[in-house]
Amino acid sequence: MHEKTLAELSQALQSKTLSSVELTQHYLKRIEQFDGELNSYITVSPDLALAQARAADERIAAGKASALTGIPLAHKDLFCTQGLRTSCGSKMLDNFVAPYESTVTQRFIDAGAITLGKTNLDEFAMGSSTESSFYGPTRNPWDTERVPGGSSGGSAAAVAARLCAAATGTDTGGSIRQPAGFTALTGLKPTYGRVSRWGMIAYASSLDQGGPMARSAEDCALMLQVMAGFDDKDSTSVEHPVDDYRASLNDSLKGLRIGLPKEYFAGGLDAATADAIDAAVKQFQALGAEVKEISLPNAELAIPAYYVIAPAEASSNLSRFDGVRFGYRCNDPVDLTDLYKRSRGEGFGPEVKRRIMVGAYALSAGYYDAYYLQAQKIRRLIKNDFMAAYEQVDAILCPTSPTPAFKIGEKIDDPVSLYLTDIYTITANLAGVPGIALPAGFANGLPLGMQLLGPYFSEARLLNIAHQYQQVTDWHQRAPAGY
Amino acid sequence: MSFDRTDVEKIAHLARIALTDDEIPATTAKLSGILGLIDKMQAVDTSGVTPLAHPLETTQRLRPDTVTENDQRDAYQAIAPATESGLYLVPKVIE
Numbered sequence: 001m002h003e004k005t006l007a008e009l010s011q012a013l014q015s016k017t018l019s020s021v022e023l024t025q026h027y028l029k030r031i032e033q034f035d036g037e038l039n040s041y042i043t044v045s046p047d048l049a050l051a052q053a054r055a056a057d058e059r060i061a062a063g064k065a066s067a068l069t070g071i072p073l074a075h076k077d078l079f080c081t082q083g084l085r086t087s088c089g090s091k092m093l094d095n096f097v098a099p100y101e102s103t104v105t106q107r108f109i110d111a112g113a114i115t116l117g118k119t120n121l122d123e124f125a126m127g128s129s130t131e132s133s134f135y136g137p138t139r140n141p142w143d144t145e146r147v148p149g150g151s152s153g154g155s156a157a158a159v160a161a162r163l164c165a166a167a168t169g170t171d172t173g174g175s176i177r178q179p180a181g182f183t184a185l186t187g188l189k190p191t192y193g194r195v196s197r198w199g200m201i202a203y204a205s206s207l208d209q210g211g212p213m214a215r216s217a218e219d220c221a222l223m224l225q226v227m228a229g230f231d232d233k234d235s236t237s238v239e240h241p242v243d244d245y246r247a248s249l250n251d252s253l254k255g256l257r258i259g260l261p262k263e264y265f266a267g268g269l270d271a272a273t274a275d276a277i278d279a280a281v282k283q284f285q286a287l288g289a290e291v292k293e294i295s296l297p298n299a300e301l302a303i304p305a306y307y308v309i310a311p312a313e314a315s316s317n318l319s320r321f322d323g324v325r326f327g328y329r330c331n332d333p334v335d336l337t338d339l340y341k342r343s344r345g346e347g348f349g350p351e352v353k354r355r356i357m358v359g360a361y362a363l364s365a366g367y368y369d370a371y372y373l374q375a376q377k378i379r380r381l382i383k384n385d386f387m388a389a390y391e392q393v394d395a396i397l398c399p400t401s402p403t404p405a406f407k408i409g410e411k412i413d414d415p416v417s418l419y420l421t422d423i424y425t426i427t428a429n430l431a432g433v434p435g436i437a438l439p440a441g442f443a444n445g446l447p448l449g450m451q452l453l454g455p456y457f458s459e460a461r462l463l464n465i466a467h468q469y470q471q472v473t474d475w476h477q478r479a480p481a482g483y
Numbered sequence: 484m485s486f487d488r489t490d491v492e493k494i495a496h497l498a499r500i501a502l503t504d505d506e507i508p509a510t511t512a513k514l515s516g517i518l519g520l521i522d523k524m525q526a527v528d529t530s531g532v533t534p535l536a537h538p539l540e541t542t543q544r545l546r547p548d549t550v551t552e553n554d555q556r557d558a559y560q561a562i563a564p565a566t567e568s569g570l571y572l573v574p575k576v577i578e
Contacts (some may be wrong), residue, residue: 099558192538206537235544236537304524307517315498322499324571329564333534335574337499345501353500354510357491358517360498374524376534380528416516432538456539 001026002162003479006071009165013060013070020060020070024053025116027072029158031163034483037470039138040148040157043085044117052114055430059112067222070111074164076155077118078125079105079210080199088149089121089133091254092321092328092347102299103231104168104210104236111226120154121291123349124318126205127151127173130179131412132351139302139408139482140182142446146405147417151374154480155213156183161483166214166223170200173306174400174425178436180213181400181449185432187213188220192432195224196231203314205236207419207429212459216476221245224459233376243460246264249467254288254410257467259393260454263299264424272404272443277399277450280440280469284397287468294396295388298381300428305382307419308362308375309430314352314357321347383431390455395465399424400437400449411433428453436462439475447475485515 001023004012012018013028028046035041049072056070075081078088080098087093101109108115120391121134130153131137140148141161148157148257152169156179159167169176171189180187188211195210202208212223225245231237260281265274281291323329323343330346333339362371389396402421428435433453454462470476486494491511495502502510556569565572 023574095562097562099555099562193541232546233561238539238541239519256578301524301527304521307522308524319499323564324557325490325574326562326564333574336576339499339574344499345503348500350506350510353502353510354513354517356498357501357510358495358521359516361494361514362521364494364497370525371521374527374529374535375521376522376536377532378527378531379538381529382534385537414516416520417512419517419520430538 001452002030005216006068006165006214006222006460009071009288009386010067014065016060020056021050022068024049024072024116024223027116027164035163036138036160037144038141038157038161039136040119040154040161040163041117042087042089042120042135044156045084045115048084049114049116050401055111057351058337066111068108068226070114071115071165072116072154073108074116074119074158076121076152076167076169077346078170078201079168080119080201081105081115081118084118086201086420087134088125089123090352091134094134094328096327097440102198103196103233104227108224111379113125119158119167122153122316122350124353125151125170125175126314126355128174128178128418129411130154131408132349134349137408142406143405143483144263146407147182149182149405152179152213154186158302159213159215160480162479166212166219166385168210168227169213170208170210171429172204173422173429176211176213177425177435177440177451180437181451182405182447184447184475185213185215186217186220186438186476187211188224188434188436188459189428189434189460190224190459192435194235194236194434194457194459195227196229196234196235198231202317204310205317206313209311217436217463218246218249219472220436221249221463228459240457245345245463247453247462248464249461251464252288253284253465253468256289256395257393258284258291259389259396260291261296261299261396261398262293263296264398268402269399273399273404273448276441276448277397280397282302283472287472291397292393293434294312294393295311296385296389296427298385299427300376301378302382302430303419303423305378305421306426306430307358307373308371309379311355311359312362312372313359315363317355318352318356323347339421355431379430382427386433387433394454396453396460397450398453399449400451403420404443404446404448426449431457434459436466438466438469485518486511
């Protein structure tokens, strides 16, 4: 059951060869069996899931099902889910039961999908390994000594180990694409403004985007169809028509122009990943695409710019966590300042505190121009680079990460070395362009990822390109042993 | 450029975060490392470049000035640490 694609599951449910209750129970049993070791879920919601499954079966019987009705999903634990703990992987929100439903999870509820639970993440989405979670690290099912990536590592591990049919993630600096690359999944970061951020607890408001993580581009298309769309409640939501993502999956790639940014292949990239991308280039050429070198001249500046802009926005967004209205409050505060400082000092982990402080510094009087303003100007240069590239090519091909999944504990003590691994993913968030990560091969049993970046609102095209690649390769169909 | 202890204490105060004496040296070292990373931005001449705050440069949508929200105070206060008569309780502010 857990090897079926979303389309196959939907077929089986609608032809009643399988019920949603059976399918949900199957996943709940697998979570019990395997997740003690993997730690991909923070909260499992069996009562809710089974109630939703019974309702889904009724809806299917009444002939009112849609593509995801009855399908068990997991949601990254930064989407507010009414009545369910929403922790953001933090002690600060360990006791926070969301009083409302996020737009994204509401859309899945309306589609009849099942909520199996909330998945682990780097605390407040700040990280690239899921090691900074208050609930401990998640293990990569492909090698449990290694990280699944981050910050959406829980969702990645859960999908890869078949502990849910698909999952949601969020991507601010690569947090969907890099874990997808580490776990042989397909993950998509939509164009900024494509998916509503209402109820998606904010890290960096001009960079955050929610998106699907699944085992294929086709599955991602089904997920994105539910997630995408204008939302009045999100003031940054864009009123752009939503494509039929499935309709164009089988379009030919003949005449497609793909660009390889020379700055991304100049060094620092693991040899096996470089070889896998070379092989993918040949696949794309065989499918009719033209592949050529392009330039993103300001690519290297993306990391310092991101590590000013994201922390600056985070320092503002996380100021709401003050021990007053919800979340963690310190014991016996002597005055209001003590309440704020100790609730925040005790409630936040070290990486979150560091980023808030970097942000506060970059925005402070006397430093704002040198840091925040400078970073915003670099952001303009990076956007310009993409706009120029898209005059010459329709999509950009590049790695997701300099290496495959690294070992748990290997990078967590040196924040800067972890930040530097974001080199390939961060530019897309700064420019707001969409990107899809998909598996490109394996080396020593570890998945190798690659990504395709497109112009604004080209998600349908990206899904099409990935789907065509997945018709002539089978990396995405492999499963980690033992699950 | 790097931070020293007083810089870190000042920034922690701005951010309203209490750092214990134990935390300060490691935090100072790590923040200095991050500063070294972000200082790489200074190598670029950006004179004449317009800053970009929003990737798609859309402007803020406006809506009619009418009440659209319901009173949900009870639901939102159910998860508060301390409330009384619909107010949130905090340590005494006024001396």
